[in-house]
Amino acid sequence: MYAIAIYNNKGGVGKSTLTVFMADFLASLVIRDRPLRVVVLDLDPQGSCGTALLGQDTLEEARRSGLTLGDLARRLDAGQPVAIENYLHRRPATPVKGRATAIGEVAVLVSDKASGFAFEVNPLHRLTTLREKLRPFLATRCDIVLMDLPGNIDERNLLAVNGLIMSDSVITPVEVSRFSLEALPNTLEMIRYARERGGGERPFCLGMLLNRADKRGQQYQRNIGQVHALAERLGIPVFENVLPNAQTLTAATDDGSLAGSLRERYGHYHAHVKAVVIEAFRRWNAVEG
Template sequence: MTSIALFNNKGGVGKTTLAYHLAHMFHRLGLRVLAVDLDPQANLTSMCLEQTEIEELWGSSFELTEQGMAQQYLFGTGRVRPGQTIADAVRPILEGVGDIGEVKPTPLMPDLWLLAGSLDLTRFEDKLSGEWPKTFAGDMAAIRTTTAFYRIVRRVASHVEADVVLIDVGPNLGAINRAALIAADAVLMPLAADLFSLRGMSNLGPTLRTWRGNWRDLVLPRMPDGFPAPRANMTPLGYVVMQPEMRLDRPVKAYERWLERVPRVFSTAVLDQQPPSRDDQAYRIATLRNYRSLMPLAHDARKPMFDLKPADGALGSTQQYVRTCYKEFRDLAHAVLDRVEGIQETGTVA
């Protein structure tokens, strides 16, 4: 099992959309997939589930009652149960009454599951932040807190026998994301070709190296034998350029200018290569065109853009667009899996 976190310090680059579609495409390729929502905004959860299901999952029915939807809430949909989110799993630690709780993932389809997120996860941020420095002294309560995400995901992934775990996190360098990324084997970076994404990479790379170094040098040597702890690999797989609304073969000058700078910034900030590579495209996994016109249809149909049918409103020439979308995500999924295989064989990206 390999865990991949999708992360960029800059928001609005399509990170959650990429996580959602990669999870479905990996599933289409025959893998057992667990998608994990560690973003306190729970955007991945909202893409995967109906609002009535989320209400049921979060255990709050008052709004549904006001909307005259109480009957649907009471009978449920059959695939969600209250109290089965990542926030519920860490609640015993947060409240000081125990270790991680038992939660079950939500089945989206055979061999594809979601470990759902919750807005309540925000409450865990301060707890993680306060415990981080205590891990350097080998404080076991702090270590249990910091490794909570890793141990929860590991337990759930083992239960469903997942081949790959995709972890969606928020666009910041806070304590929740630190704990989430330490738990990941690899990091995939979606970005836009603009100043903000490049600045995000500049912040991200040195921060990941600091987190990795602190964990390996100061925490792991004090870890008790047999305790399940992550290695904080966070190996950079590469980046995916999420294209703005324009034709791929005719980028505007501003877009092209920023795009040309991405390899150097990635090489310097993320890979810490000296001297930096100015034009090496080896870590550019793919450029995905903008499929914004398909997103409303996909959202209404509760399915990936590349699975849209005429019955979903994807009519006429839109079906060609859907087929192009399928090909691009299929090629991306294969490219990501090839890089994961390279990590497993050599410890570095091939």
């Protein structure tokens, strides 16, 4: 199992969008005759990822039932017996002709403000609970864990920091704008903090992924030099593949009840997501040696 956190401390840069794209794409893959098993941890109480993958109704039902990540973390932390399986809310596969473009099954662990807050107000809660108690469970049931983190977090966000500490590596979506770049040192600081508190060298930085990048656009041309200079100074790689800006994509991440194949849902954008995921595979193979 490999766990990737999608994290930039800046808000609105495409963390949730990238998480959903990657989840959809990875879940559509069949490796050695078996679909890749993908679990998404929606660590953001806003629930963008949960909405996109499960649909609003299922997300609300999951929250009403109290089967949320905050509740799970609290129980695991207290050493209470808990059936983790019940916390995995499933987005079923959409059967279509031709396996390669099918929408695969994804399991989602959802957050809500109340349970996240209940976990976070207690400073005694441990930062390594998810890594110690959730990760071994997931390791036997899935191949890839993707985590959508909220923006604007700090050391007090115990649930989000738990997520970072549980992850093997981080992908940081950024927009090619000055505002987006300003949050980078802070983002890397949080990743370092997670590494330090986790007591090891994980999570690794897989790199910055340029989102809404229009290579021919003025903003891109004006700022791309600065992006690479900053990345070099901070010692963080930049993905060669980018995710272009595509207004039509909002529908793809709007509501999990959307049907259709991967290609119907993403159109030609499918190729960009594929290229990014393949590059991510290559990068994590490189850092894992």
